[in-house]
Amino acid sequence: MFINTKGNQIDTLKVFDALIENFPDMIHSVDEDGNIVYVNRTASALLGYTAQELGAMNIRQLYPPEILDAVEQGFREVKRSGEKTVESLFMAKDGTRIPVELRTFVIHDEQGGFAQTFTVSRDMRQLKEMQDHLIHAGRLAAIGELAAGVVHDLNNPLTAIILSSTVISKTLEGGNVNARDIREQLVAYCETVNESAAVMENLTTRLRDFSRGVKEKHVPVDLFVPVNDALFIMAHRIRNSNIKVNCPVVKGKHWIRGDRNQIQQIFLNLFSNACDALANCQERGLSIKIEAETLDDVPCWNCAVSDTGVGVPPELQEKIFKSFFTTKPHGKGTGLGLSITRAILSEHNGQIRLASEPGKGSVFSLLLPQMEVASLD
Ligand SMILES: Nc1ncnc2c1ncn2[C@@H]1O[C@H](COP(=O)(O)OP(=O)(O)O)[C@@H](O)[C@H]1O
Numbered sequence: 001m002f003i004n005t006k007g008n009q010i011d012t013l014k015v016f017d018a019l020i021e022n023f024p025d026m027i028h029s030v031d032e033d034g035n036i037v038y039v040n041r042t043a044s045a046l047l048g049y050t051a052q053e054l055g056a057m058n059i060r061q062l063y064p065p066e067i068l069d070a071v072e073q074g075f076r077e078v079k080r081s082g083e084k085t086v087e088s089l090f091m092a093k094d095g096t097r098i099p100v101e102l103r104t105f106v107i108h109d110e111q112g113g114f115a116q117t118f119t120v121s122r123d124m125r126q127l128k129e130m131q132d133h134l135i136h137a138g139r140l141a142a143i144g145e146l147a148a149g150v151v152h153d154l155n156n157p158l159t160a161i162i163l164s165s166t167v168i169s170k171t172l173e174g175g176n177v178n179a180r181d182i183r184e185q186l187v188a189y190c191e192t193v194n195e196s197a198a199v200m201e202n203l204t205t206r207l208r209d210f211s212r213g214v215k216e217k218h219v220p221v222d223l224f225v226p227v228n229d230a231l232f233i234m235a236h237r238i239r240n241s242n243i244k245v246n247c248p249v250v251k252g253k254h255w256i257r258g259d260r261n262q263i264q265q266i267f268l269n270l271f272s273n274a275c276d277a278l279a280n281c282q283e284r285g286l287s288i289k290i291e292a293e294t295l296d297d298v299p300c301w302n303c304a305v306s307d308t309g310v311g312v313p314p315e316l317q318e319k320i321f322k323s324f325f326t327t328k329p330h331g332k333g334t335g336l337g338l339s340i341t342r343a344i345l346s347e348h349n350g351q352i353r354l355a356s357e358p359g360k361g362s363v364f365s366l367l368l369p370q371m372e373v374a375s376l377d
């Protein structure tokens with residue numbers, strides 16, 4: 001019996017029944033074979049099925065087909081360990097994919113055997129949407145940070161274009177343009193114009209692609225590309241800060257499946273942090289290396305971004321990944337870079353690790369599941 005503050009007795013079962021039925025998260029229970037034996041009201045509202053329909057279904061029918069292998073593995077783990085918290089996807093009656101955080105635990109029978117599981121599932125759509133806005137905001141902040149350097153990099157080819165076109169028009173005005181050496185000179189100036197314009201186009205295209213807020217579908221990405229694009233966009237700052245870059249990453253070897261822009265955003269964040277960390281150091285080195293590693297039986301690429309900068313004191317090594325944590329002066333740091341990096345990585349089933357010794361430098365290691373080259377689209 002449940003006794004309230006007025007001393008009234010209320011049937012405990014009734015209390016819990018009301019609690020579970022009205023709980024804002026979806027709650028469901030399945031038997032050993034995955035047949036649904038209980039759902040609360042939120043489950044019907046979330047998934048668009050009636051309680052009767054759900055009662056006649058197997059839990060596997062609520063997951064999108066593409067993640068069923070992972071679901072089977074999760075189910076086995078829950079049976080073995082008794083509980084599990086995981087991010088997953090449900091598929092509503094109309095086909096909508098709903099990102100959820102599942103907390104599952106096992107109820108045992110009197111003999112200690114498996115009876116059924118109970119799962120509380122939280123709809124993560126609002127949180128994911130906020131995360132997407134944050135990632136976009138971080139992207140805009142990064143563009144702001146990059147703007148000065150990019151303008152400088154646009155200025156050099158622009159000057160070459162203006163000079164060449166001035167010479168071309170002066171030469172044309174001068175008359176005898178048919179003389180062979182003059183014609184050759186004009187062709188050479190036209191080539192300079194073309195090459196300079198191509199450099200500018202390259203830079204503006206990359207910047208435009210990066211600033212585009214739209215989320216891309218996950219596609220095969222060769223890590224060489226975002227690493228080099230980010231180095232290219234930051235070239236001015238790296239050059240100006242006298243930083244020696246060592247990047248032995250080769251093309252076409254380290255494939256992952258992901259959102260190109262977001263992966264590039266990760267590298268821009270890390271390189272920009274490295275530039276800041278190196279600002280007052282004697283030796284200024286930035287290196288990017290990729291090696292194979294296995295994480296929970298999944299083959300991953302471990303992409304290590306190392307700098308010889310100030311390093312991160314042990315007591316801050318967890319804190320720096322929190323949103324809005326910054327040690328930089330007002331107007332310089334937003335404190336969003338690393339929290340966004342972590343959010344992007346988790347969307348890619350990846351992780352970030354930090355190894356750092358104050359005064360010696362830092363290594364940020366990105367772990368991302370490898371994609372088999374055989375399955376390239
Ligand atoms: N490579 C690094 N070396 C030393 N400290 C770092 C490095 N990268 C990040 N940090 C620390 O982590 C903090 C948070 O980084 P970040 O989330 O990118 O935000 P912000 O760069 O705007 O401060 C930084 O203010 C800095 O103290």
Ligand SMILES: [Mg+2]
Pocket residue numbers: 269272273335336337338
């Ligand atoms: Mg930063």
